[in-house]
Amino acid sequence: MHPSEAPVLLYLWDKRTFSLNLFPEPLQLSQAAAMLLVALDGDLLIRCRSDALRCRSALLPAGLELSVDSGSSRVAICYLDVFGEDHALLAPRMATRCGPLHIGLEDEAACITCFDELHRRSAEPPEVYDCLERLINPHQESPPGFVSDPRIARAIELIKTDVSCNQSIEFLAEQVGLSVPRLTQLFRQKIGVPIRRYRQWHRLFVTSVGVARGLNLTDAAMAAGFTDSAHFSHTFRTIIGMSPSAVLAHPRGIRLFAG
Template sequence: MTSSVKTAGTLYLWQQRTLYLGYISRLSSLSQGANTLLFGLDDVIPLKVGGLQLEARSYLVPAGARYSADSLGKRIACCFLDPLGKDMLFHSPAMAEHESGISFGSMHEASQLHTLQTLYRDQADAGQAYRALEGQLFPEECTRVEGFEPDARIAEVVALIRSDPSENLSNEALAQRVGLSGDRLQRLFKQTTGIPIRRYRLWHRLFVTSSMMAMGATLTDAALAAGFSDSSHLAHVFKSMLGMSPSTVLRRSRHVRILVG
């Protein structure tokens, strides 16, 4: 492969999960809007949380946890997991848990790294990548995950938010749709997804913006259609949740492929 590959990366966007494979600069302090798997494809990733530093090749970060990490100029894989928590429960038993709530050192790390490195090398399309990751990063649909009991009401709220990302339904309106009080919905939603409803809505808007840009929309047009007030609002949310600016990952160029599955 030529030296130009070093700047290459791929952002895979699937309905329930998102994966970035490639090179990225240091991630500033951030609090992500989804449970996240983070892998160092070439080396350990130093990760700071609560004044402590960890060094591992694989991490499982719960939604809302605040941390910073440094890729050391090497390749990473950053995978945002399903919002209802099935993926989180799939991975957590195979990793050691730090006092911060972040887990590290997957028992299946060697196999997972091999799969991710192969996807990067082969520049796999979205369908190929998803199939390769089933059973590795994502449980297969038929797999029963111990402890996972999906709450149909929260699943319906997630579906309502996804159905029109530009809509700002109040917590009370969402709660009424699923037969709960506003306070009860807030508690259940955070218990299930790890983040408040408002933050999940913003997180989904990032997904929609990315998908629209993959189809050729400008950053500004995609941001407005997804429900952000303007591109500055998008940039602020992007930085706070992903630790980088939108242009680092989302601008269509020869450096980054954006594939929607």
């Protein structure tokens, strides 16, 4: 299949999310999760703070505000695991660091070829996930020095268990045995974003999973805790950098999967 005829790919797993699309306008991102970007057809222009960088691949930590202009290139985006292990595995394998950004993935050409082939075939989700696993953690090892915090893991578990409910920070802090200031500080240190931004990001994920499983967009958004569709659309544009319709109602169609 020619790339111009291939559908958008949006595959959702609890650990990672993968999309492959051509964006009609620059993305204005306020990131809630770390991501790996790979441009398949030409350079990306990334503007972050006062820097403007051109590259084919970039590793971005959570918590940044930036713009990404893909020109006419398709872009593969992998939102990485929330605890930072994927980012820690990939960072040493990037060629250059520019402030908080890492650019130039090792074996970049092979990665581009692989993603292009997966897109042309509208590959099955397990094959895409296996490709990401081999790319991110080829040796099935933990990154040196990486330690997760069980208290933050528990706080995230509580948020995910009842996503439609705004559990207070006081409640979360009590459940994990921390003071509110310490939980707030430690959460941002370990996850890269405040608790509220992580909650918004997870609600977007849950909404997309609901759509993949047959709900209409409004019902899926309400079930995930958004007050209305306008609230969902505003949050989607703020974090993802485009309108929901640009992803979920693409003229070439979309292959949407939730695992």
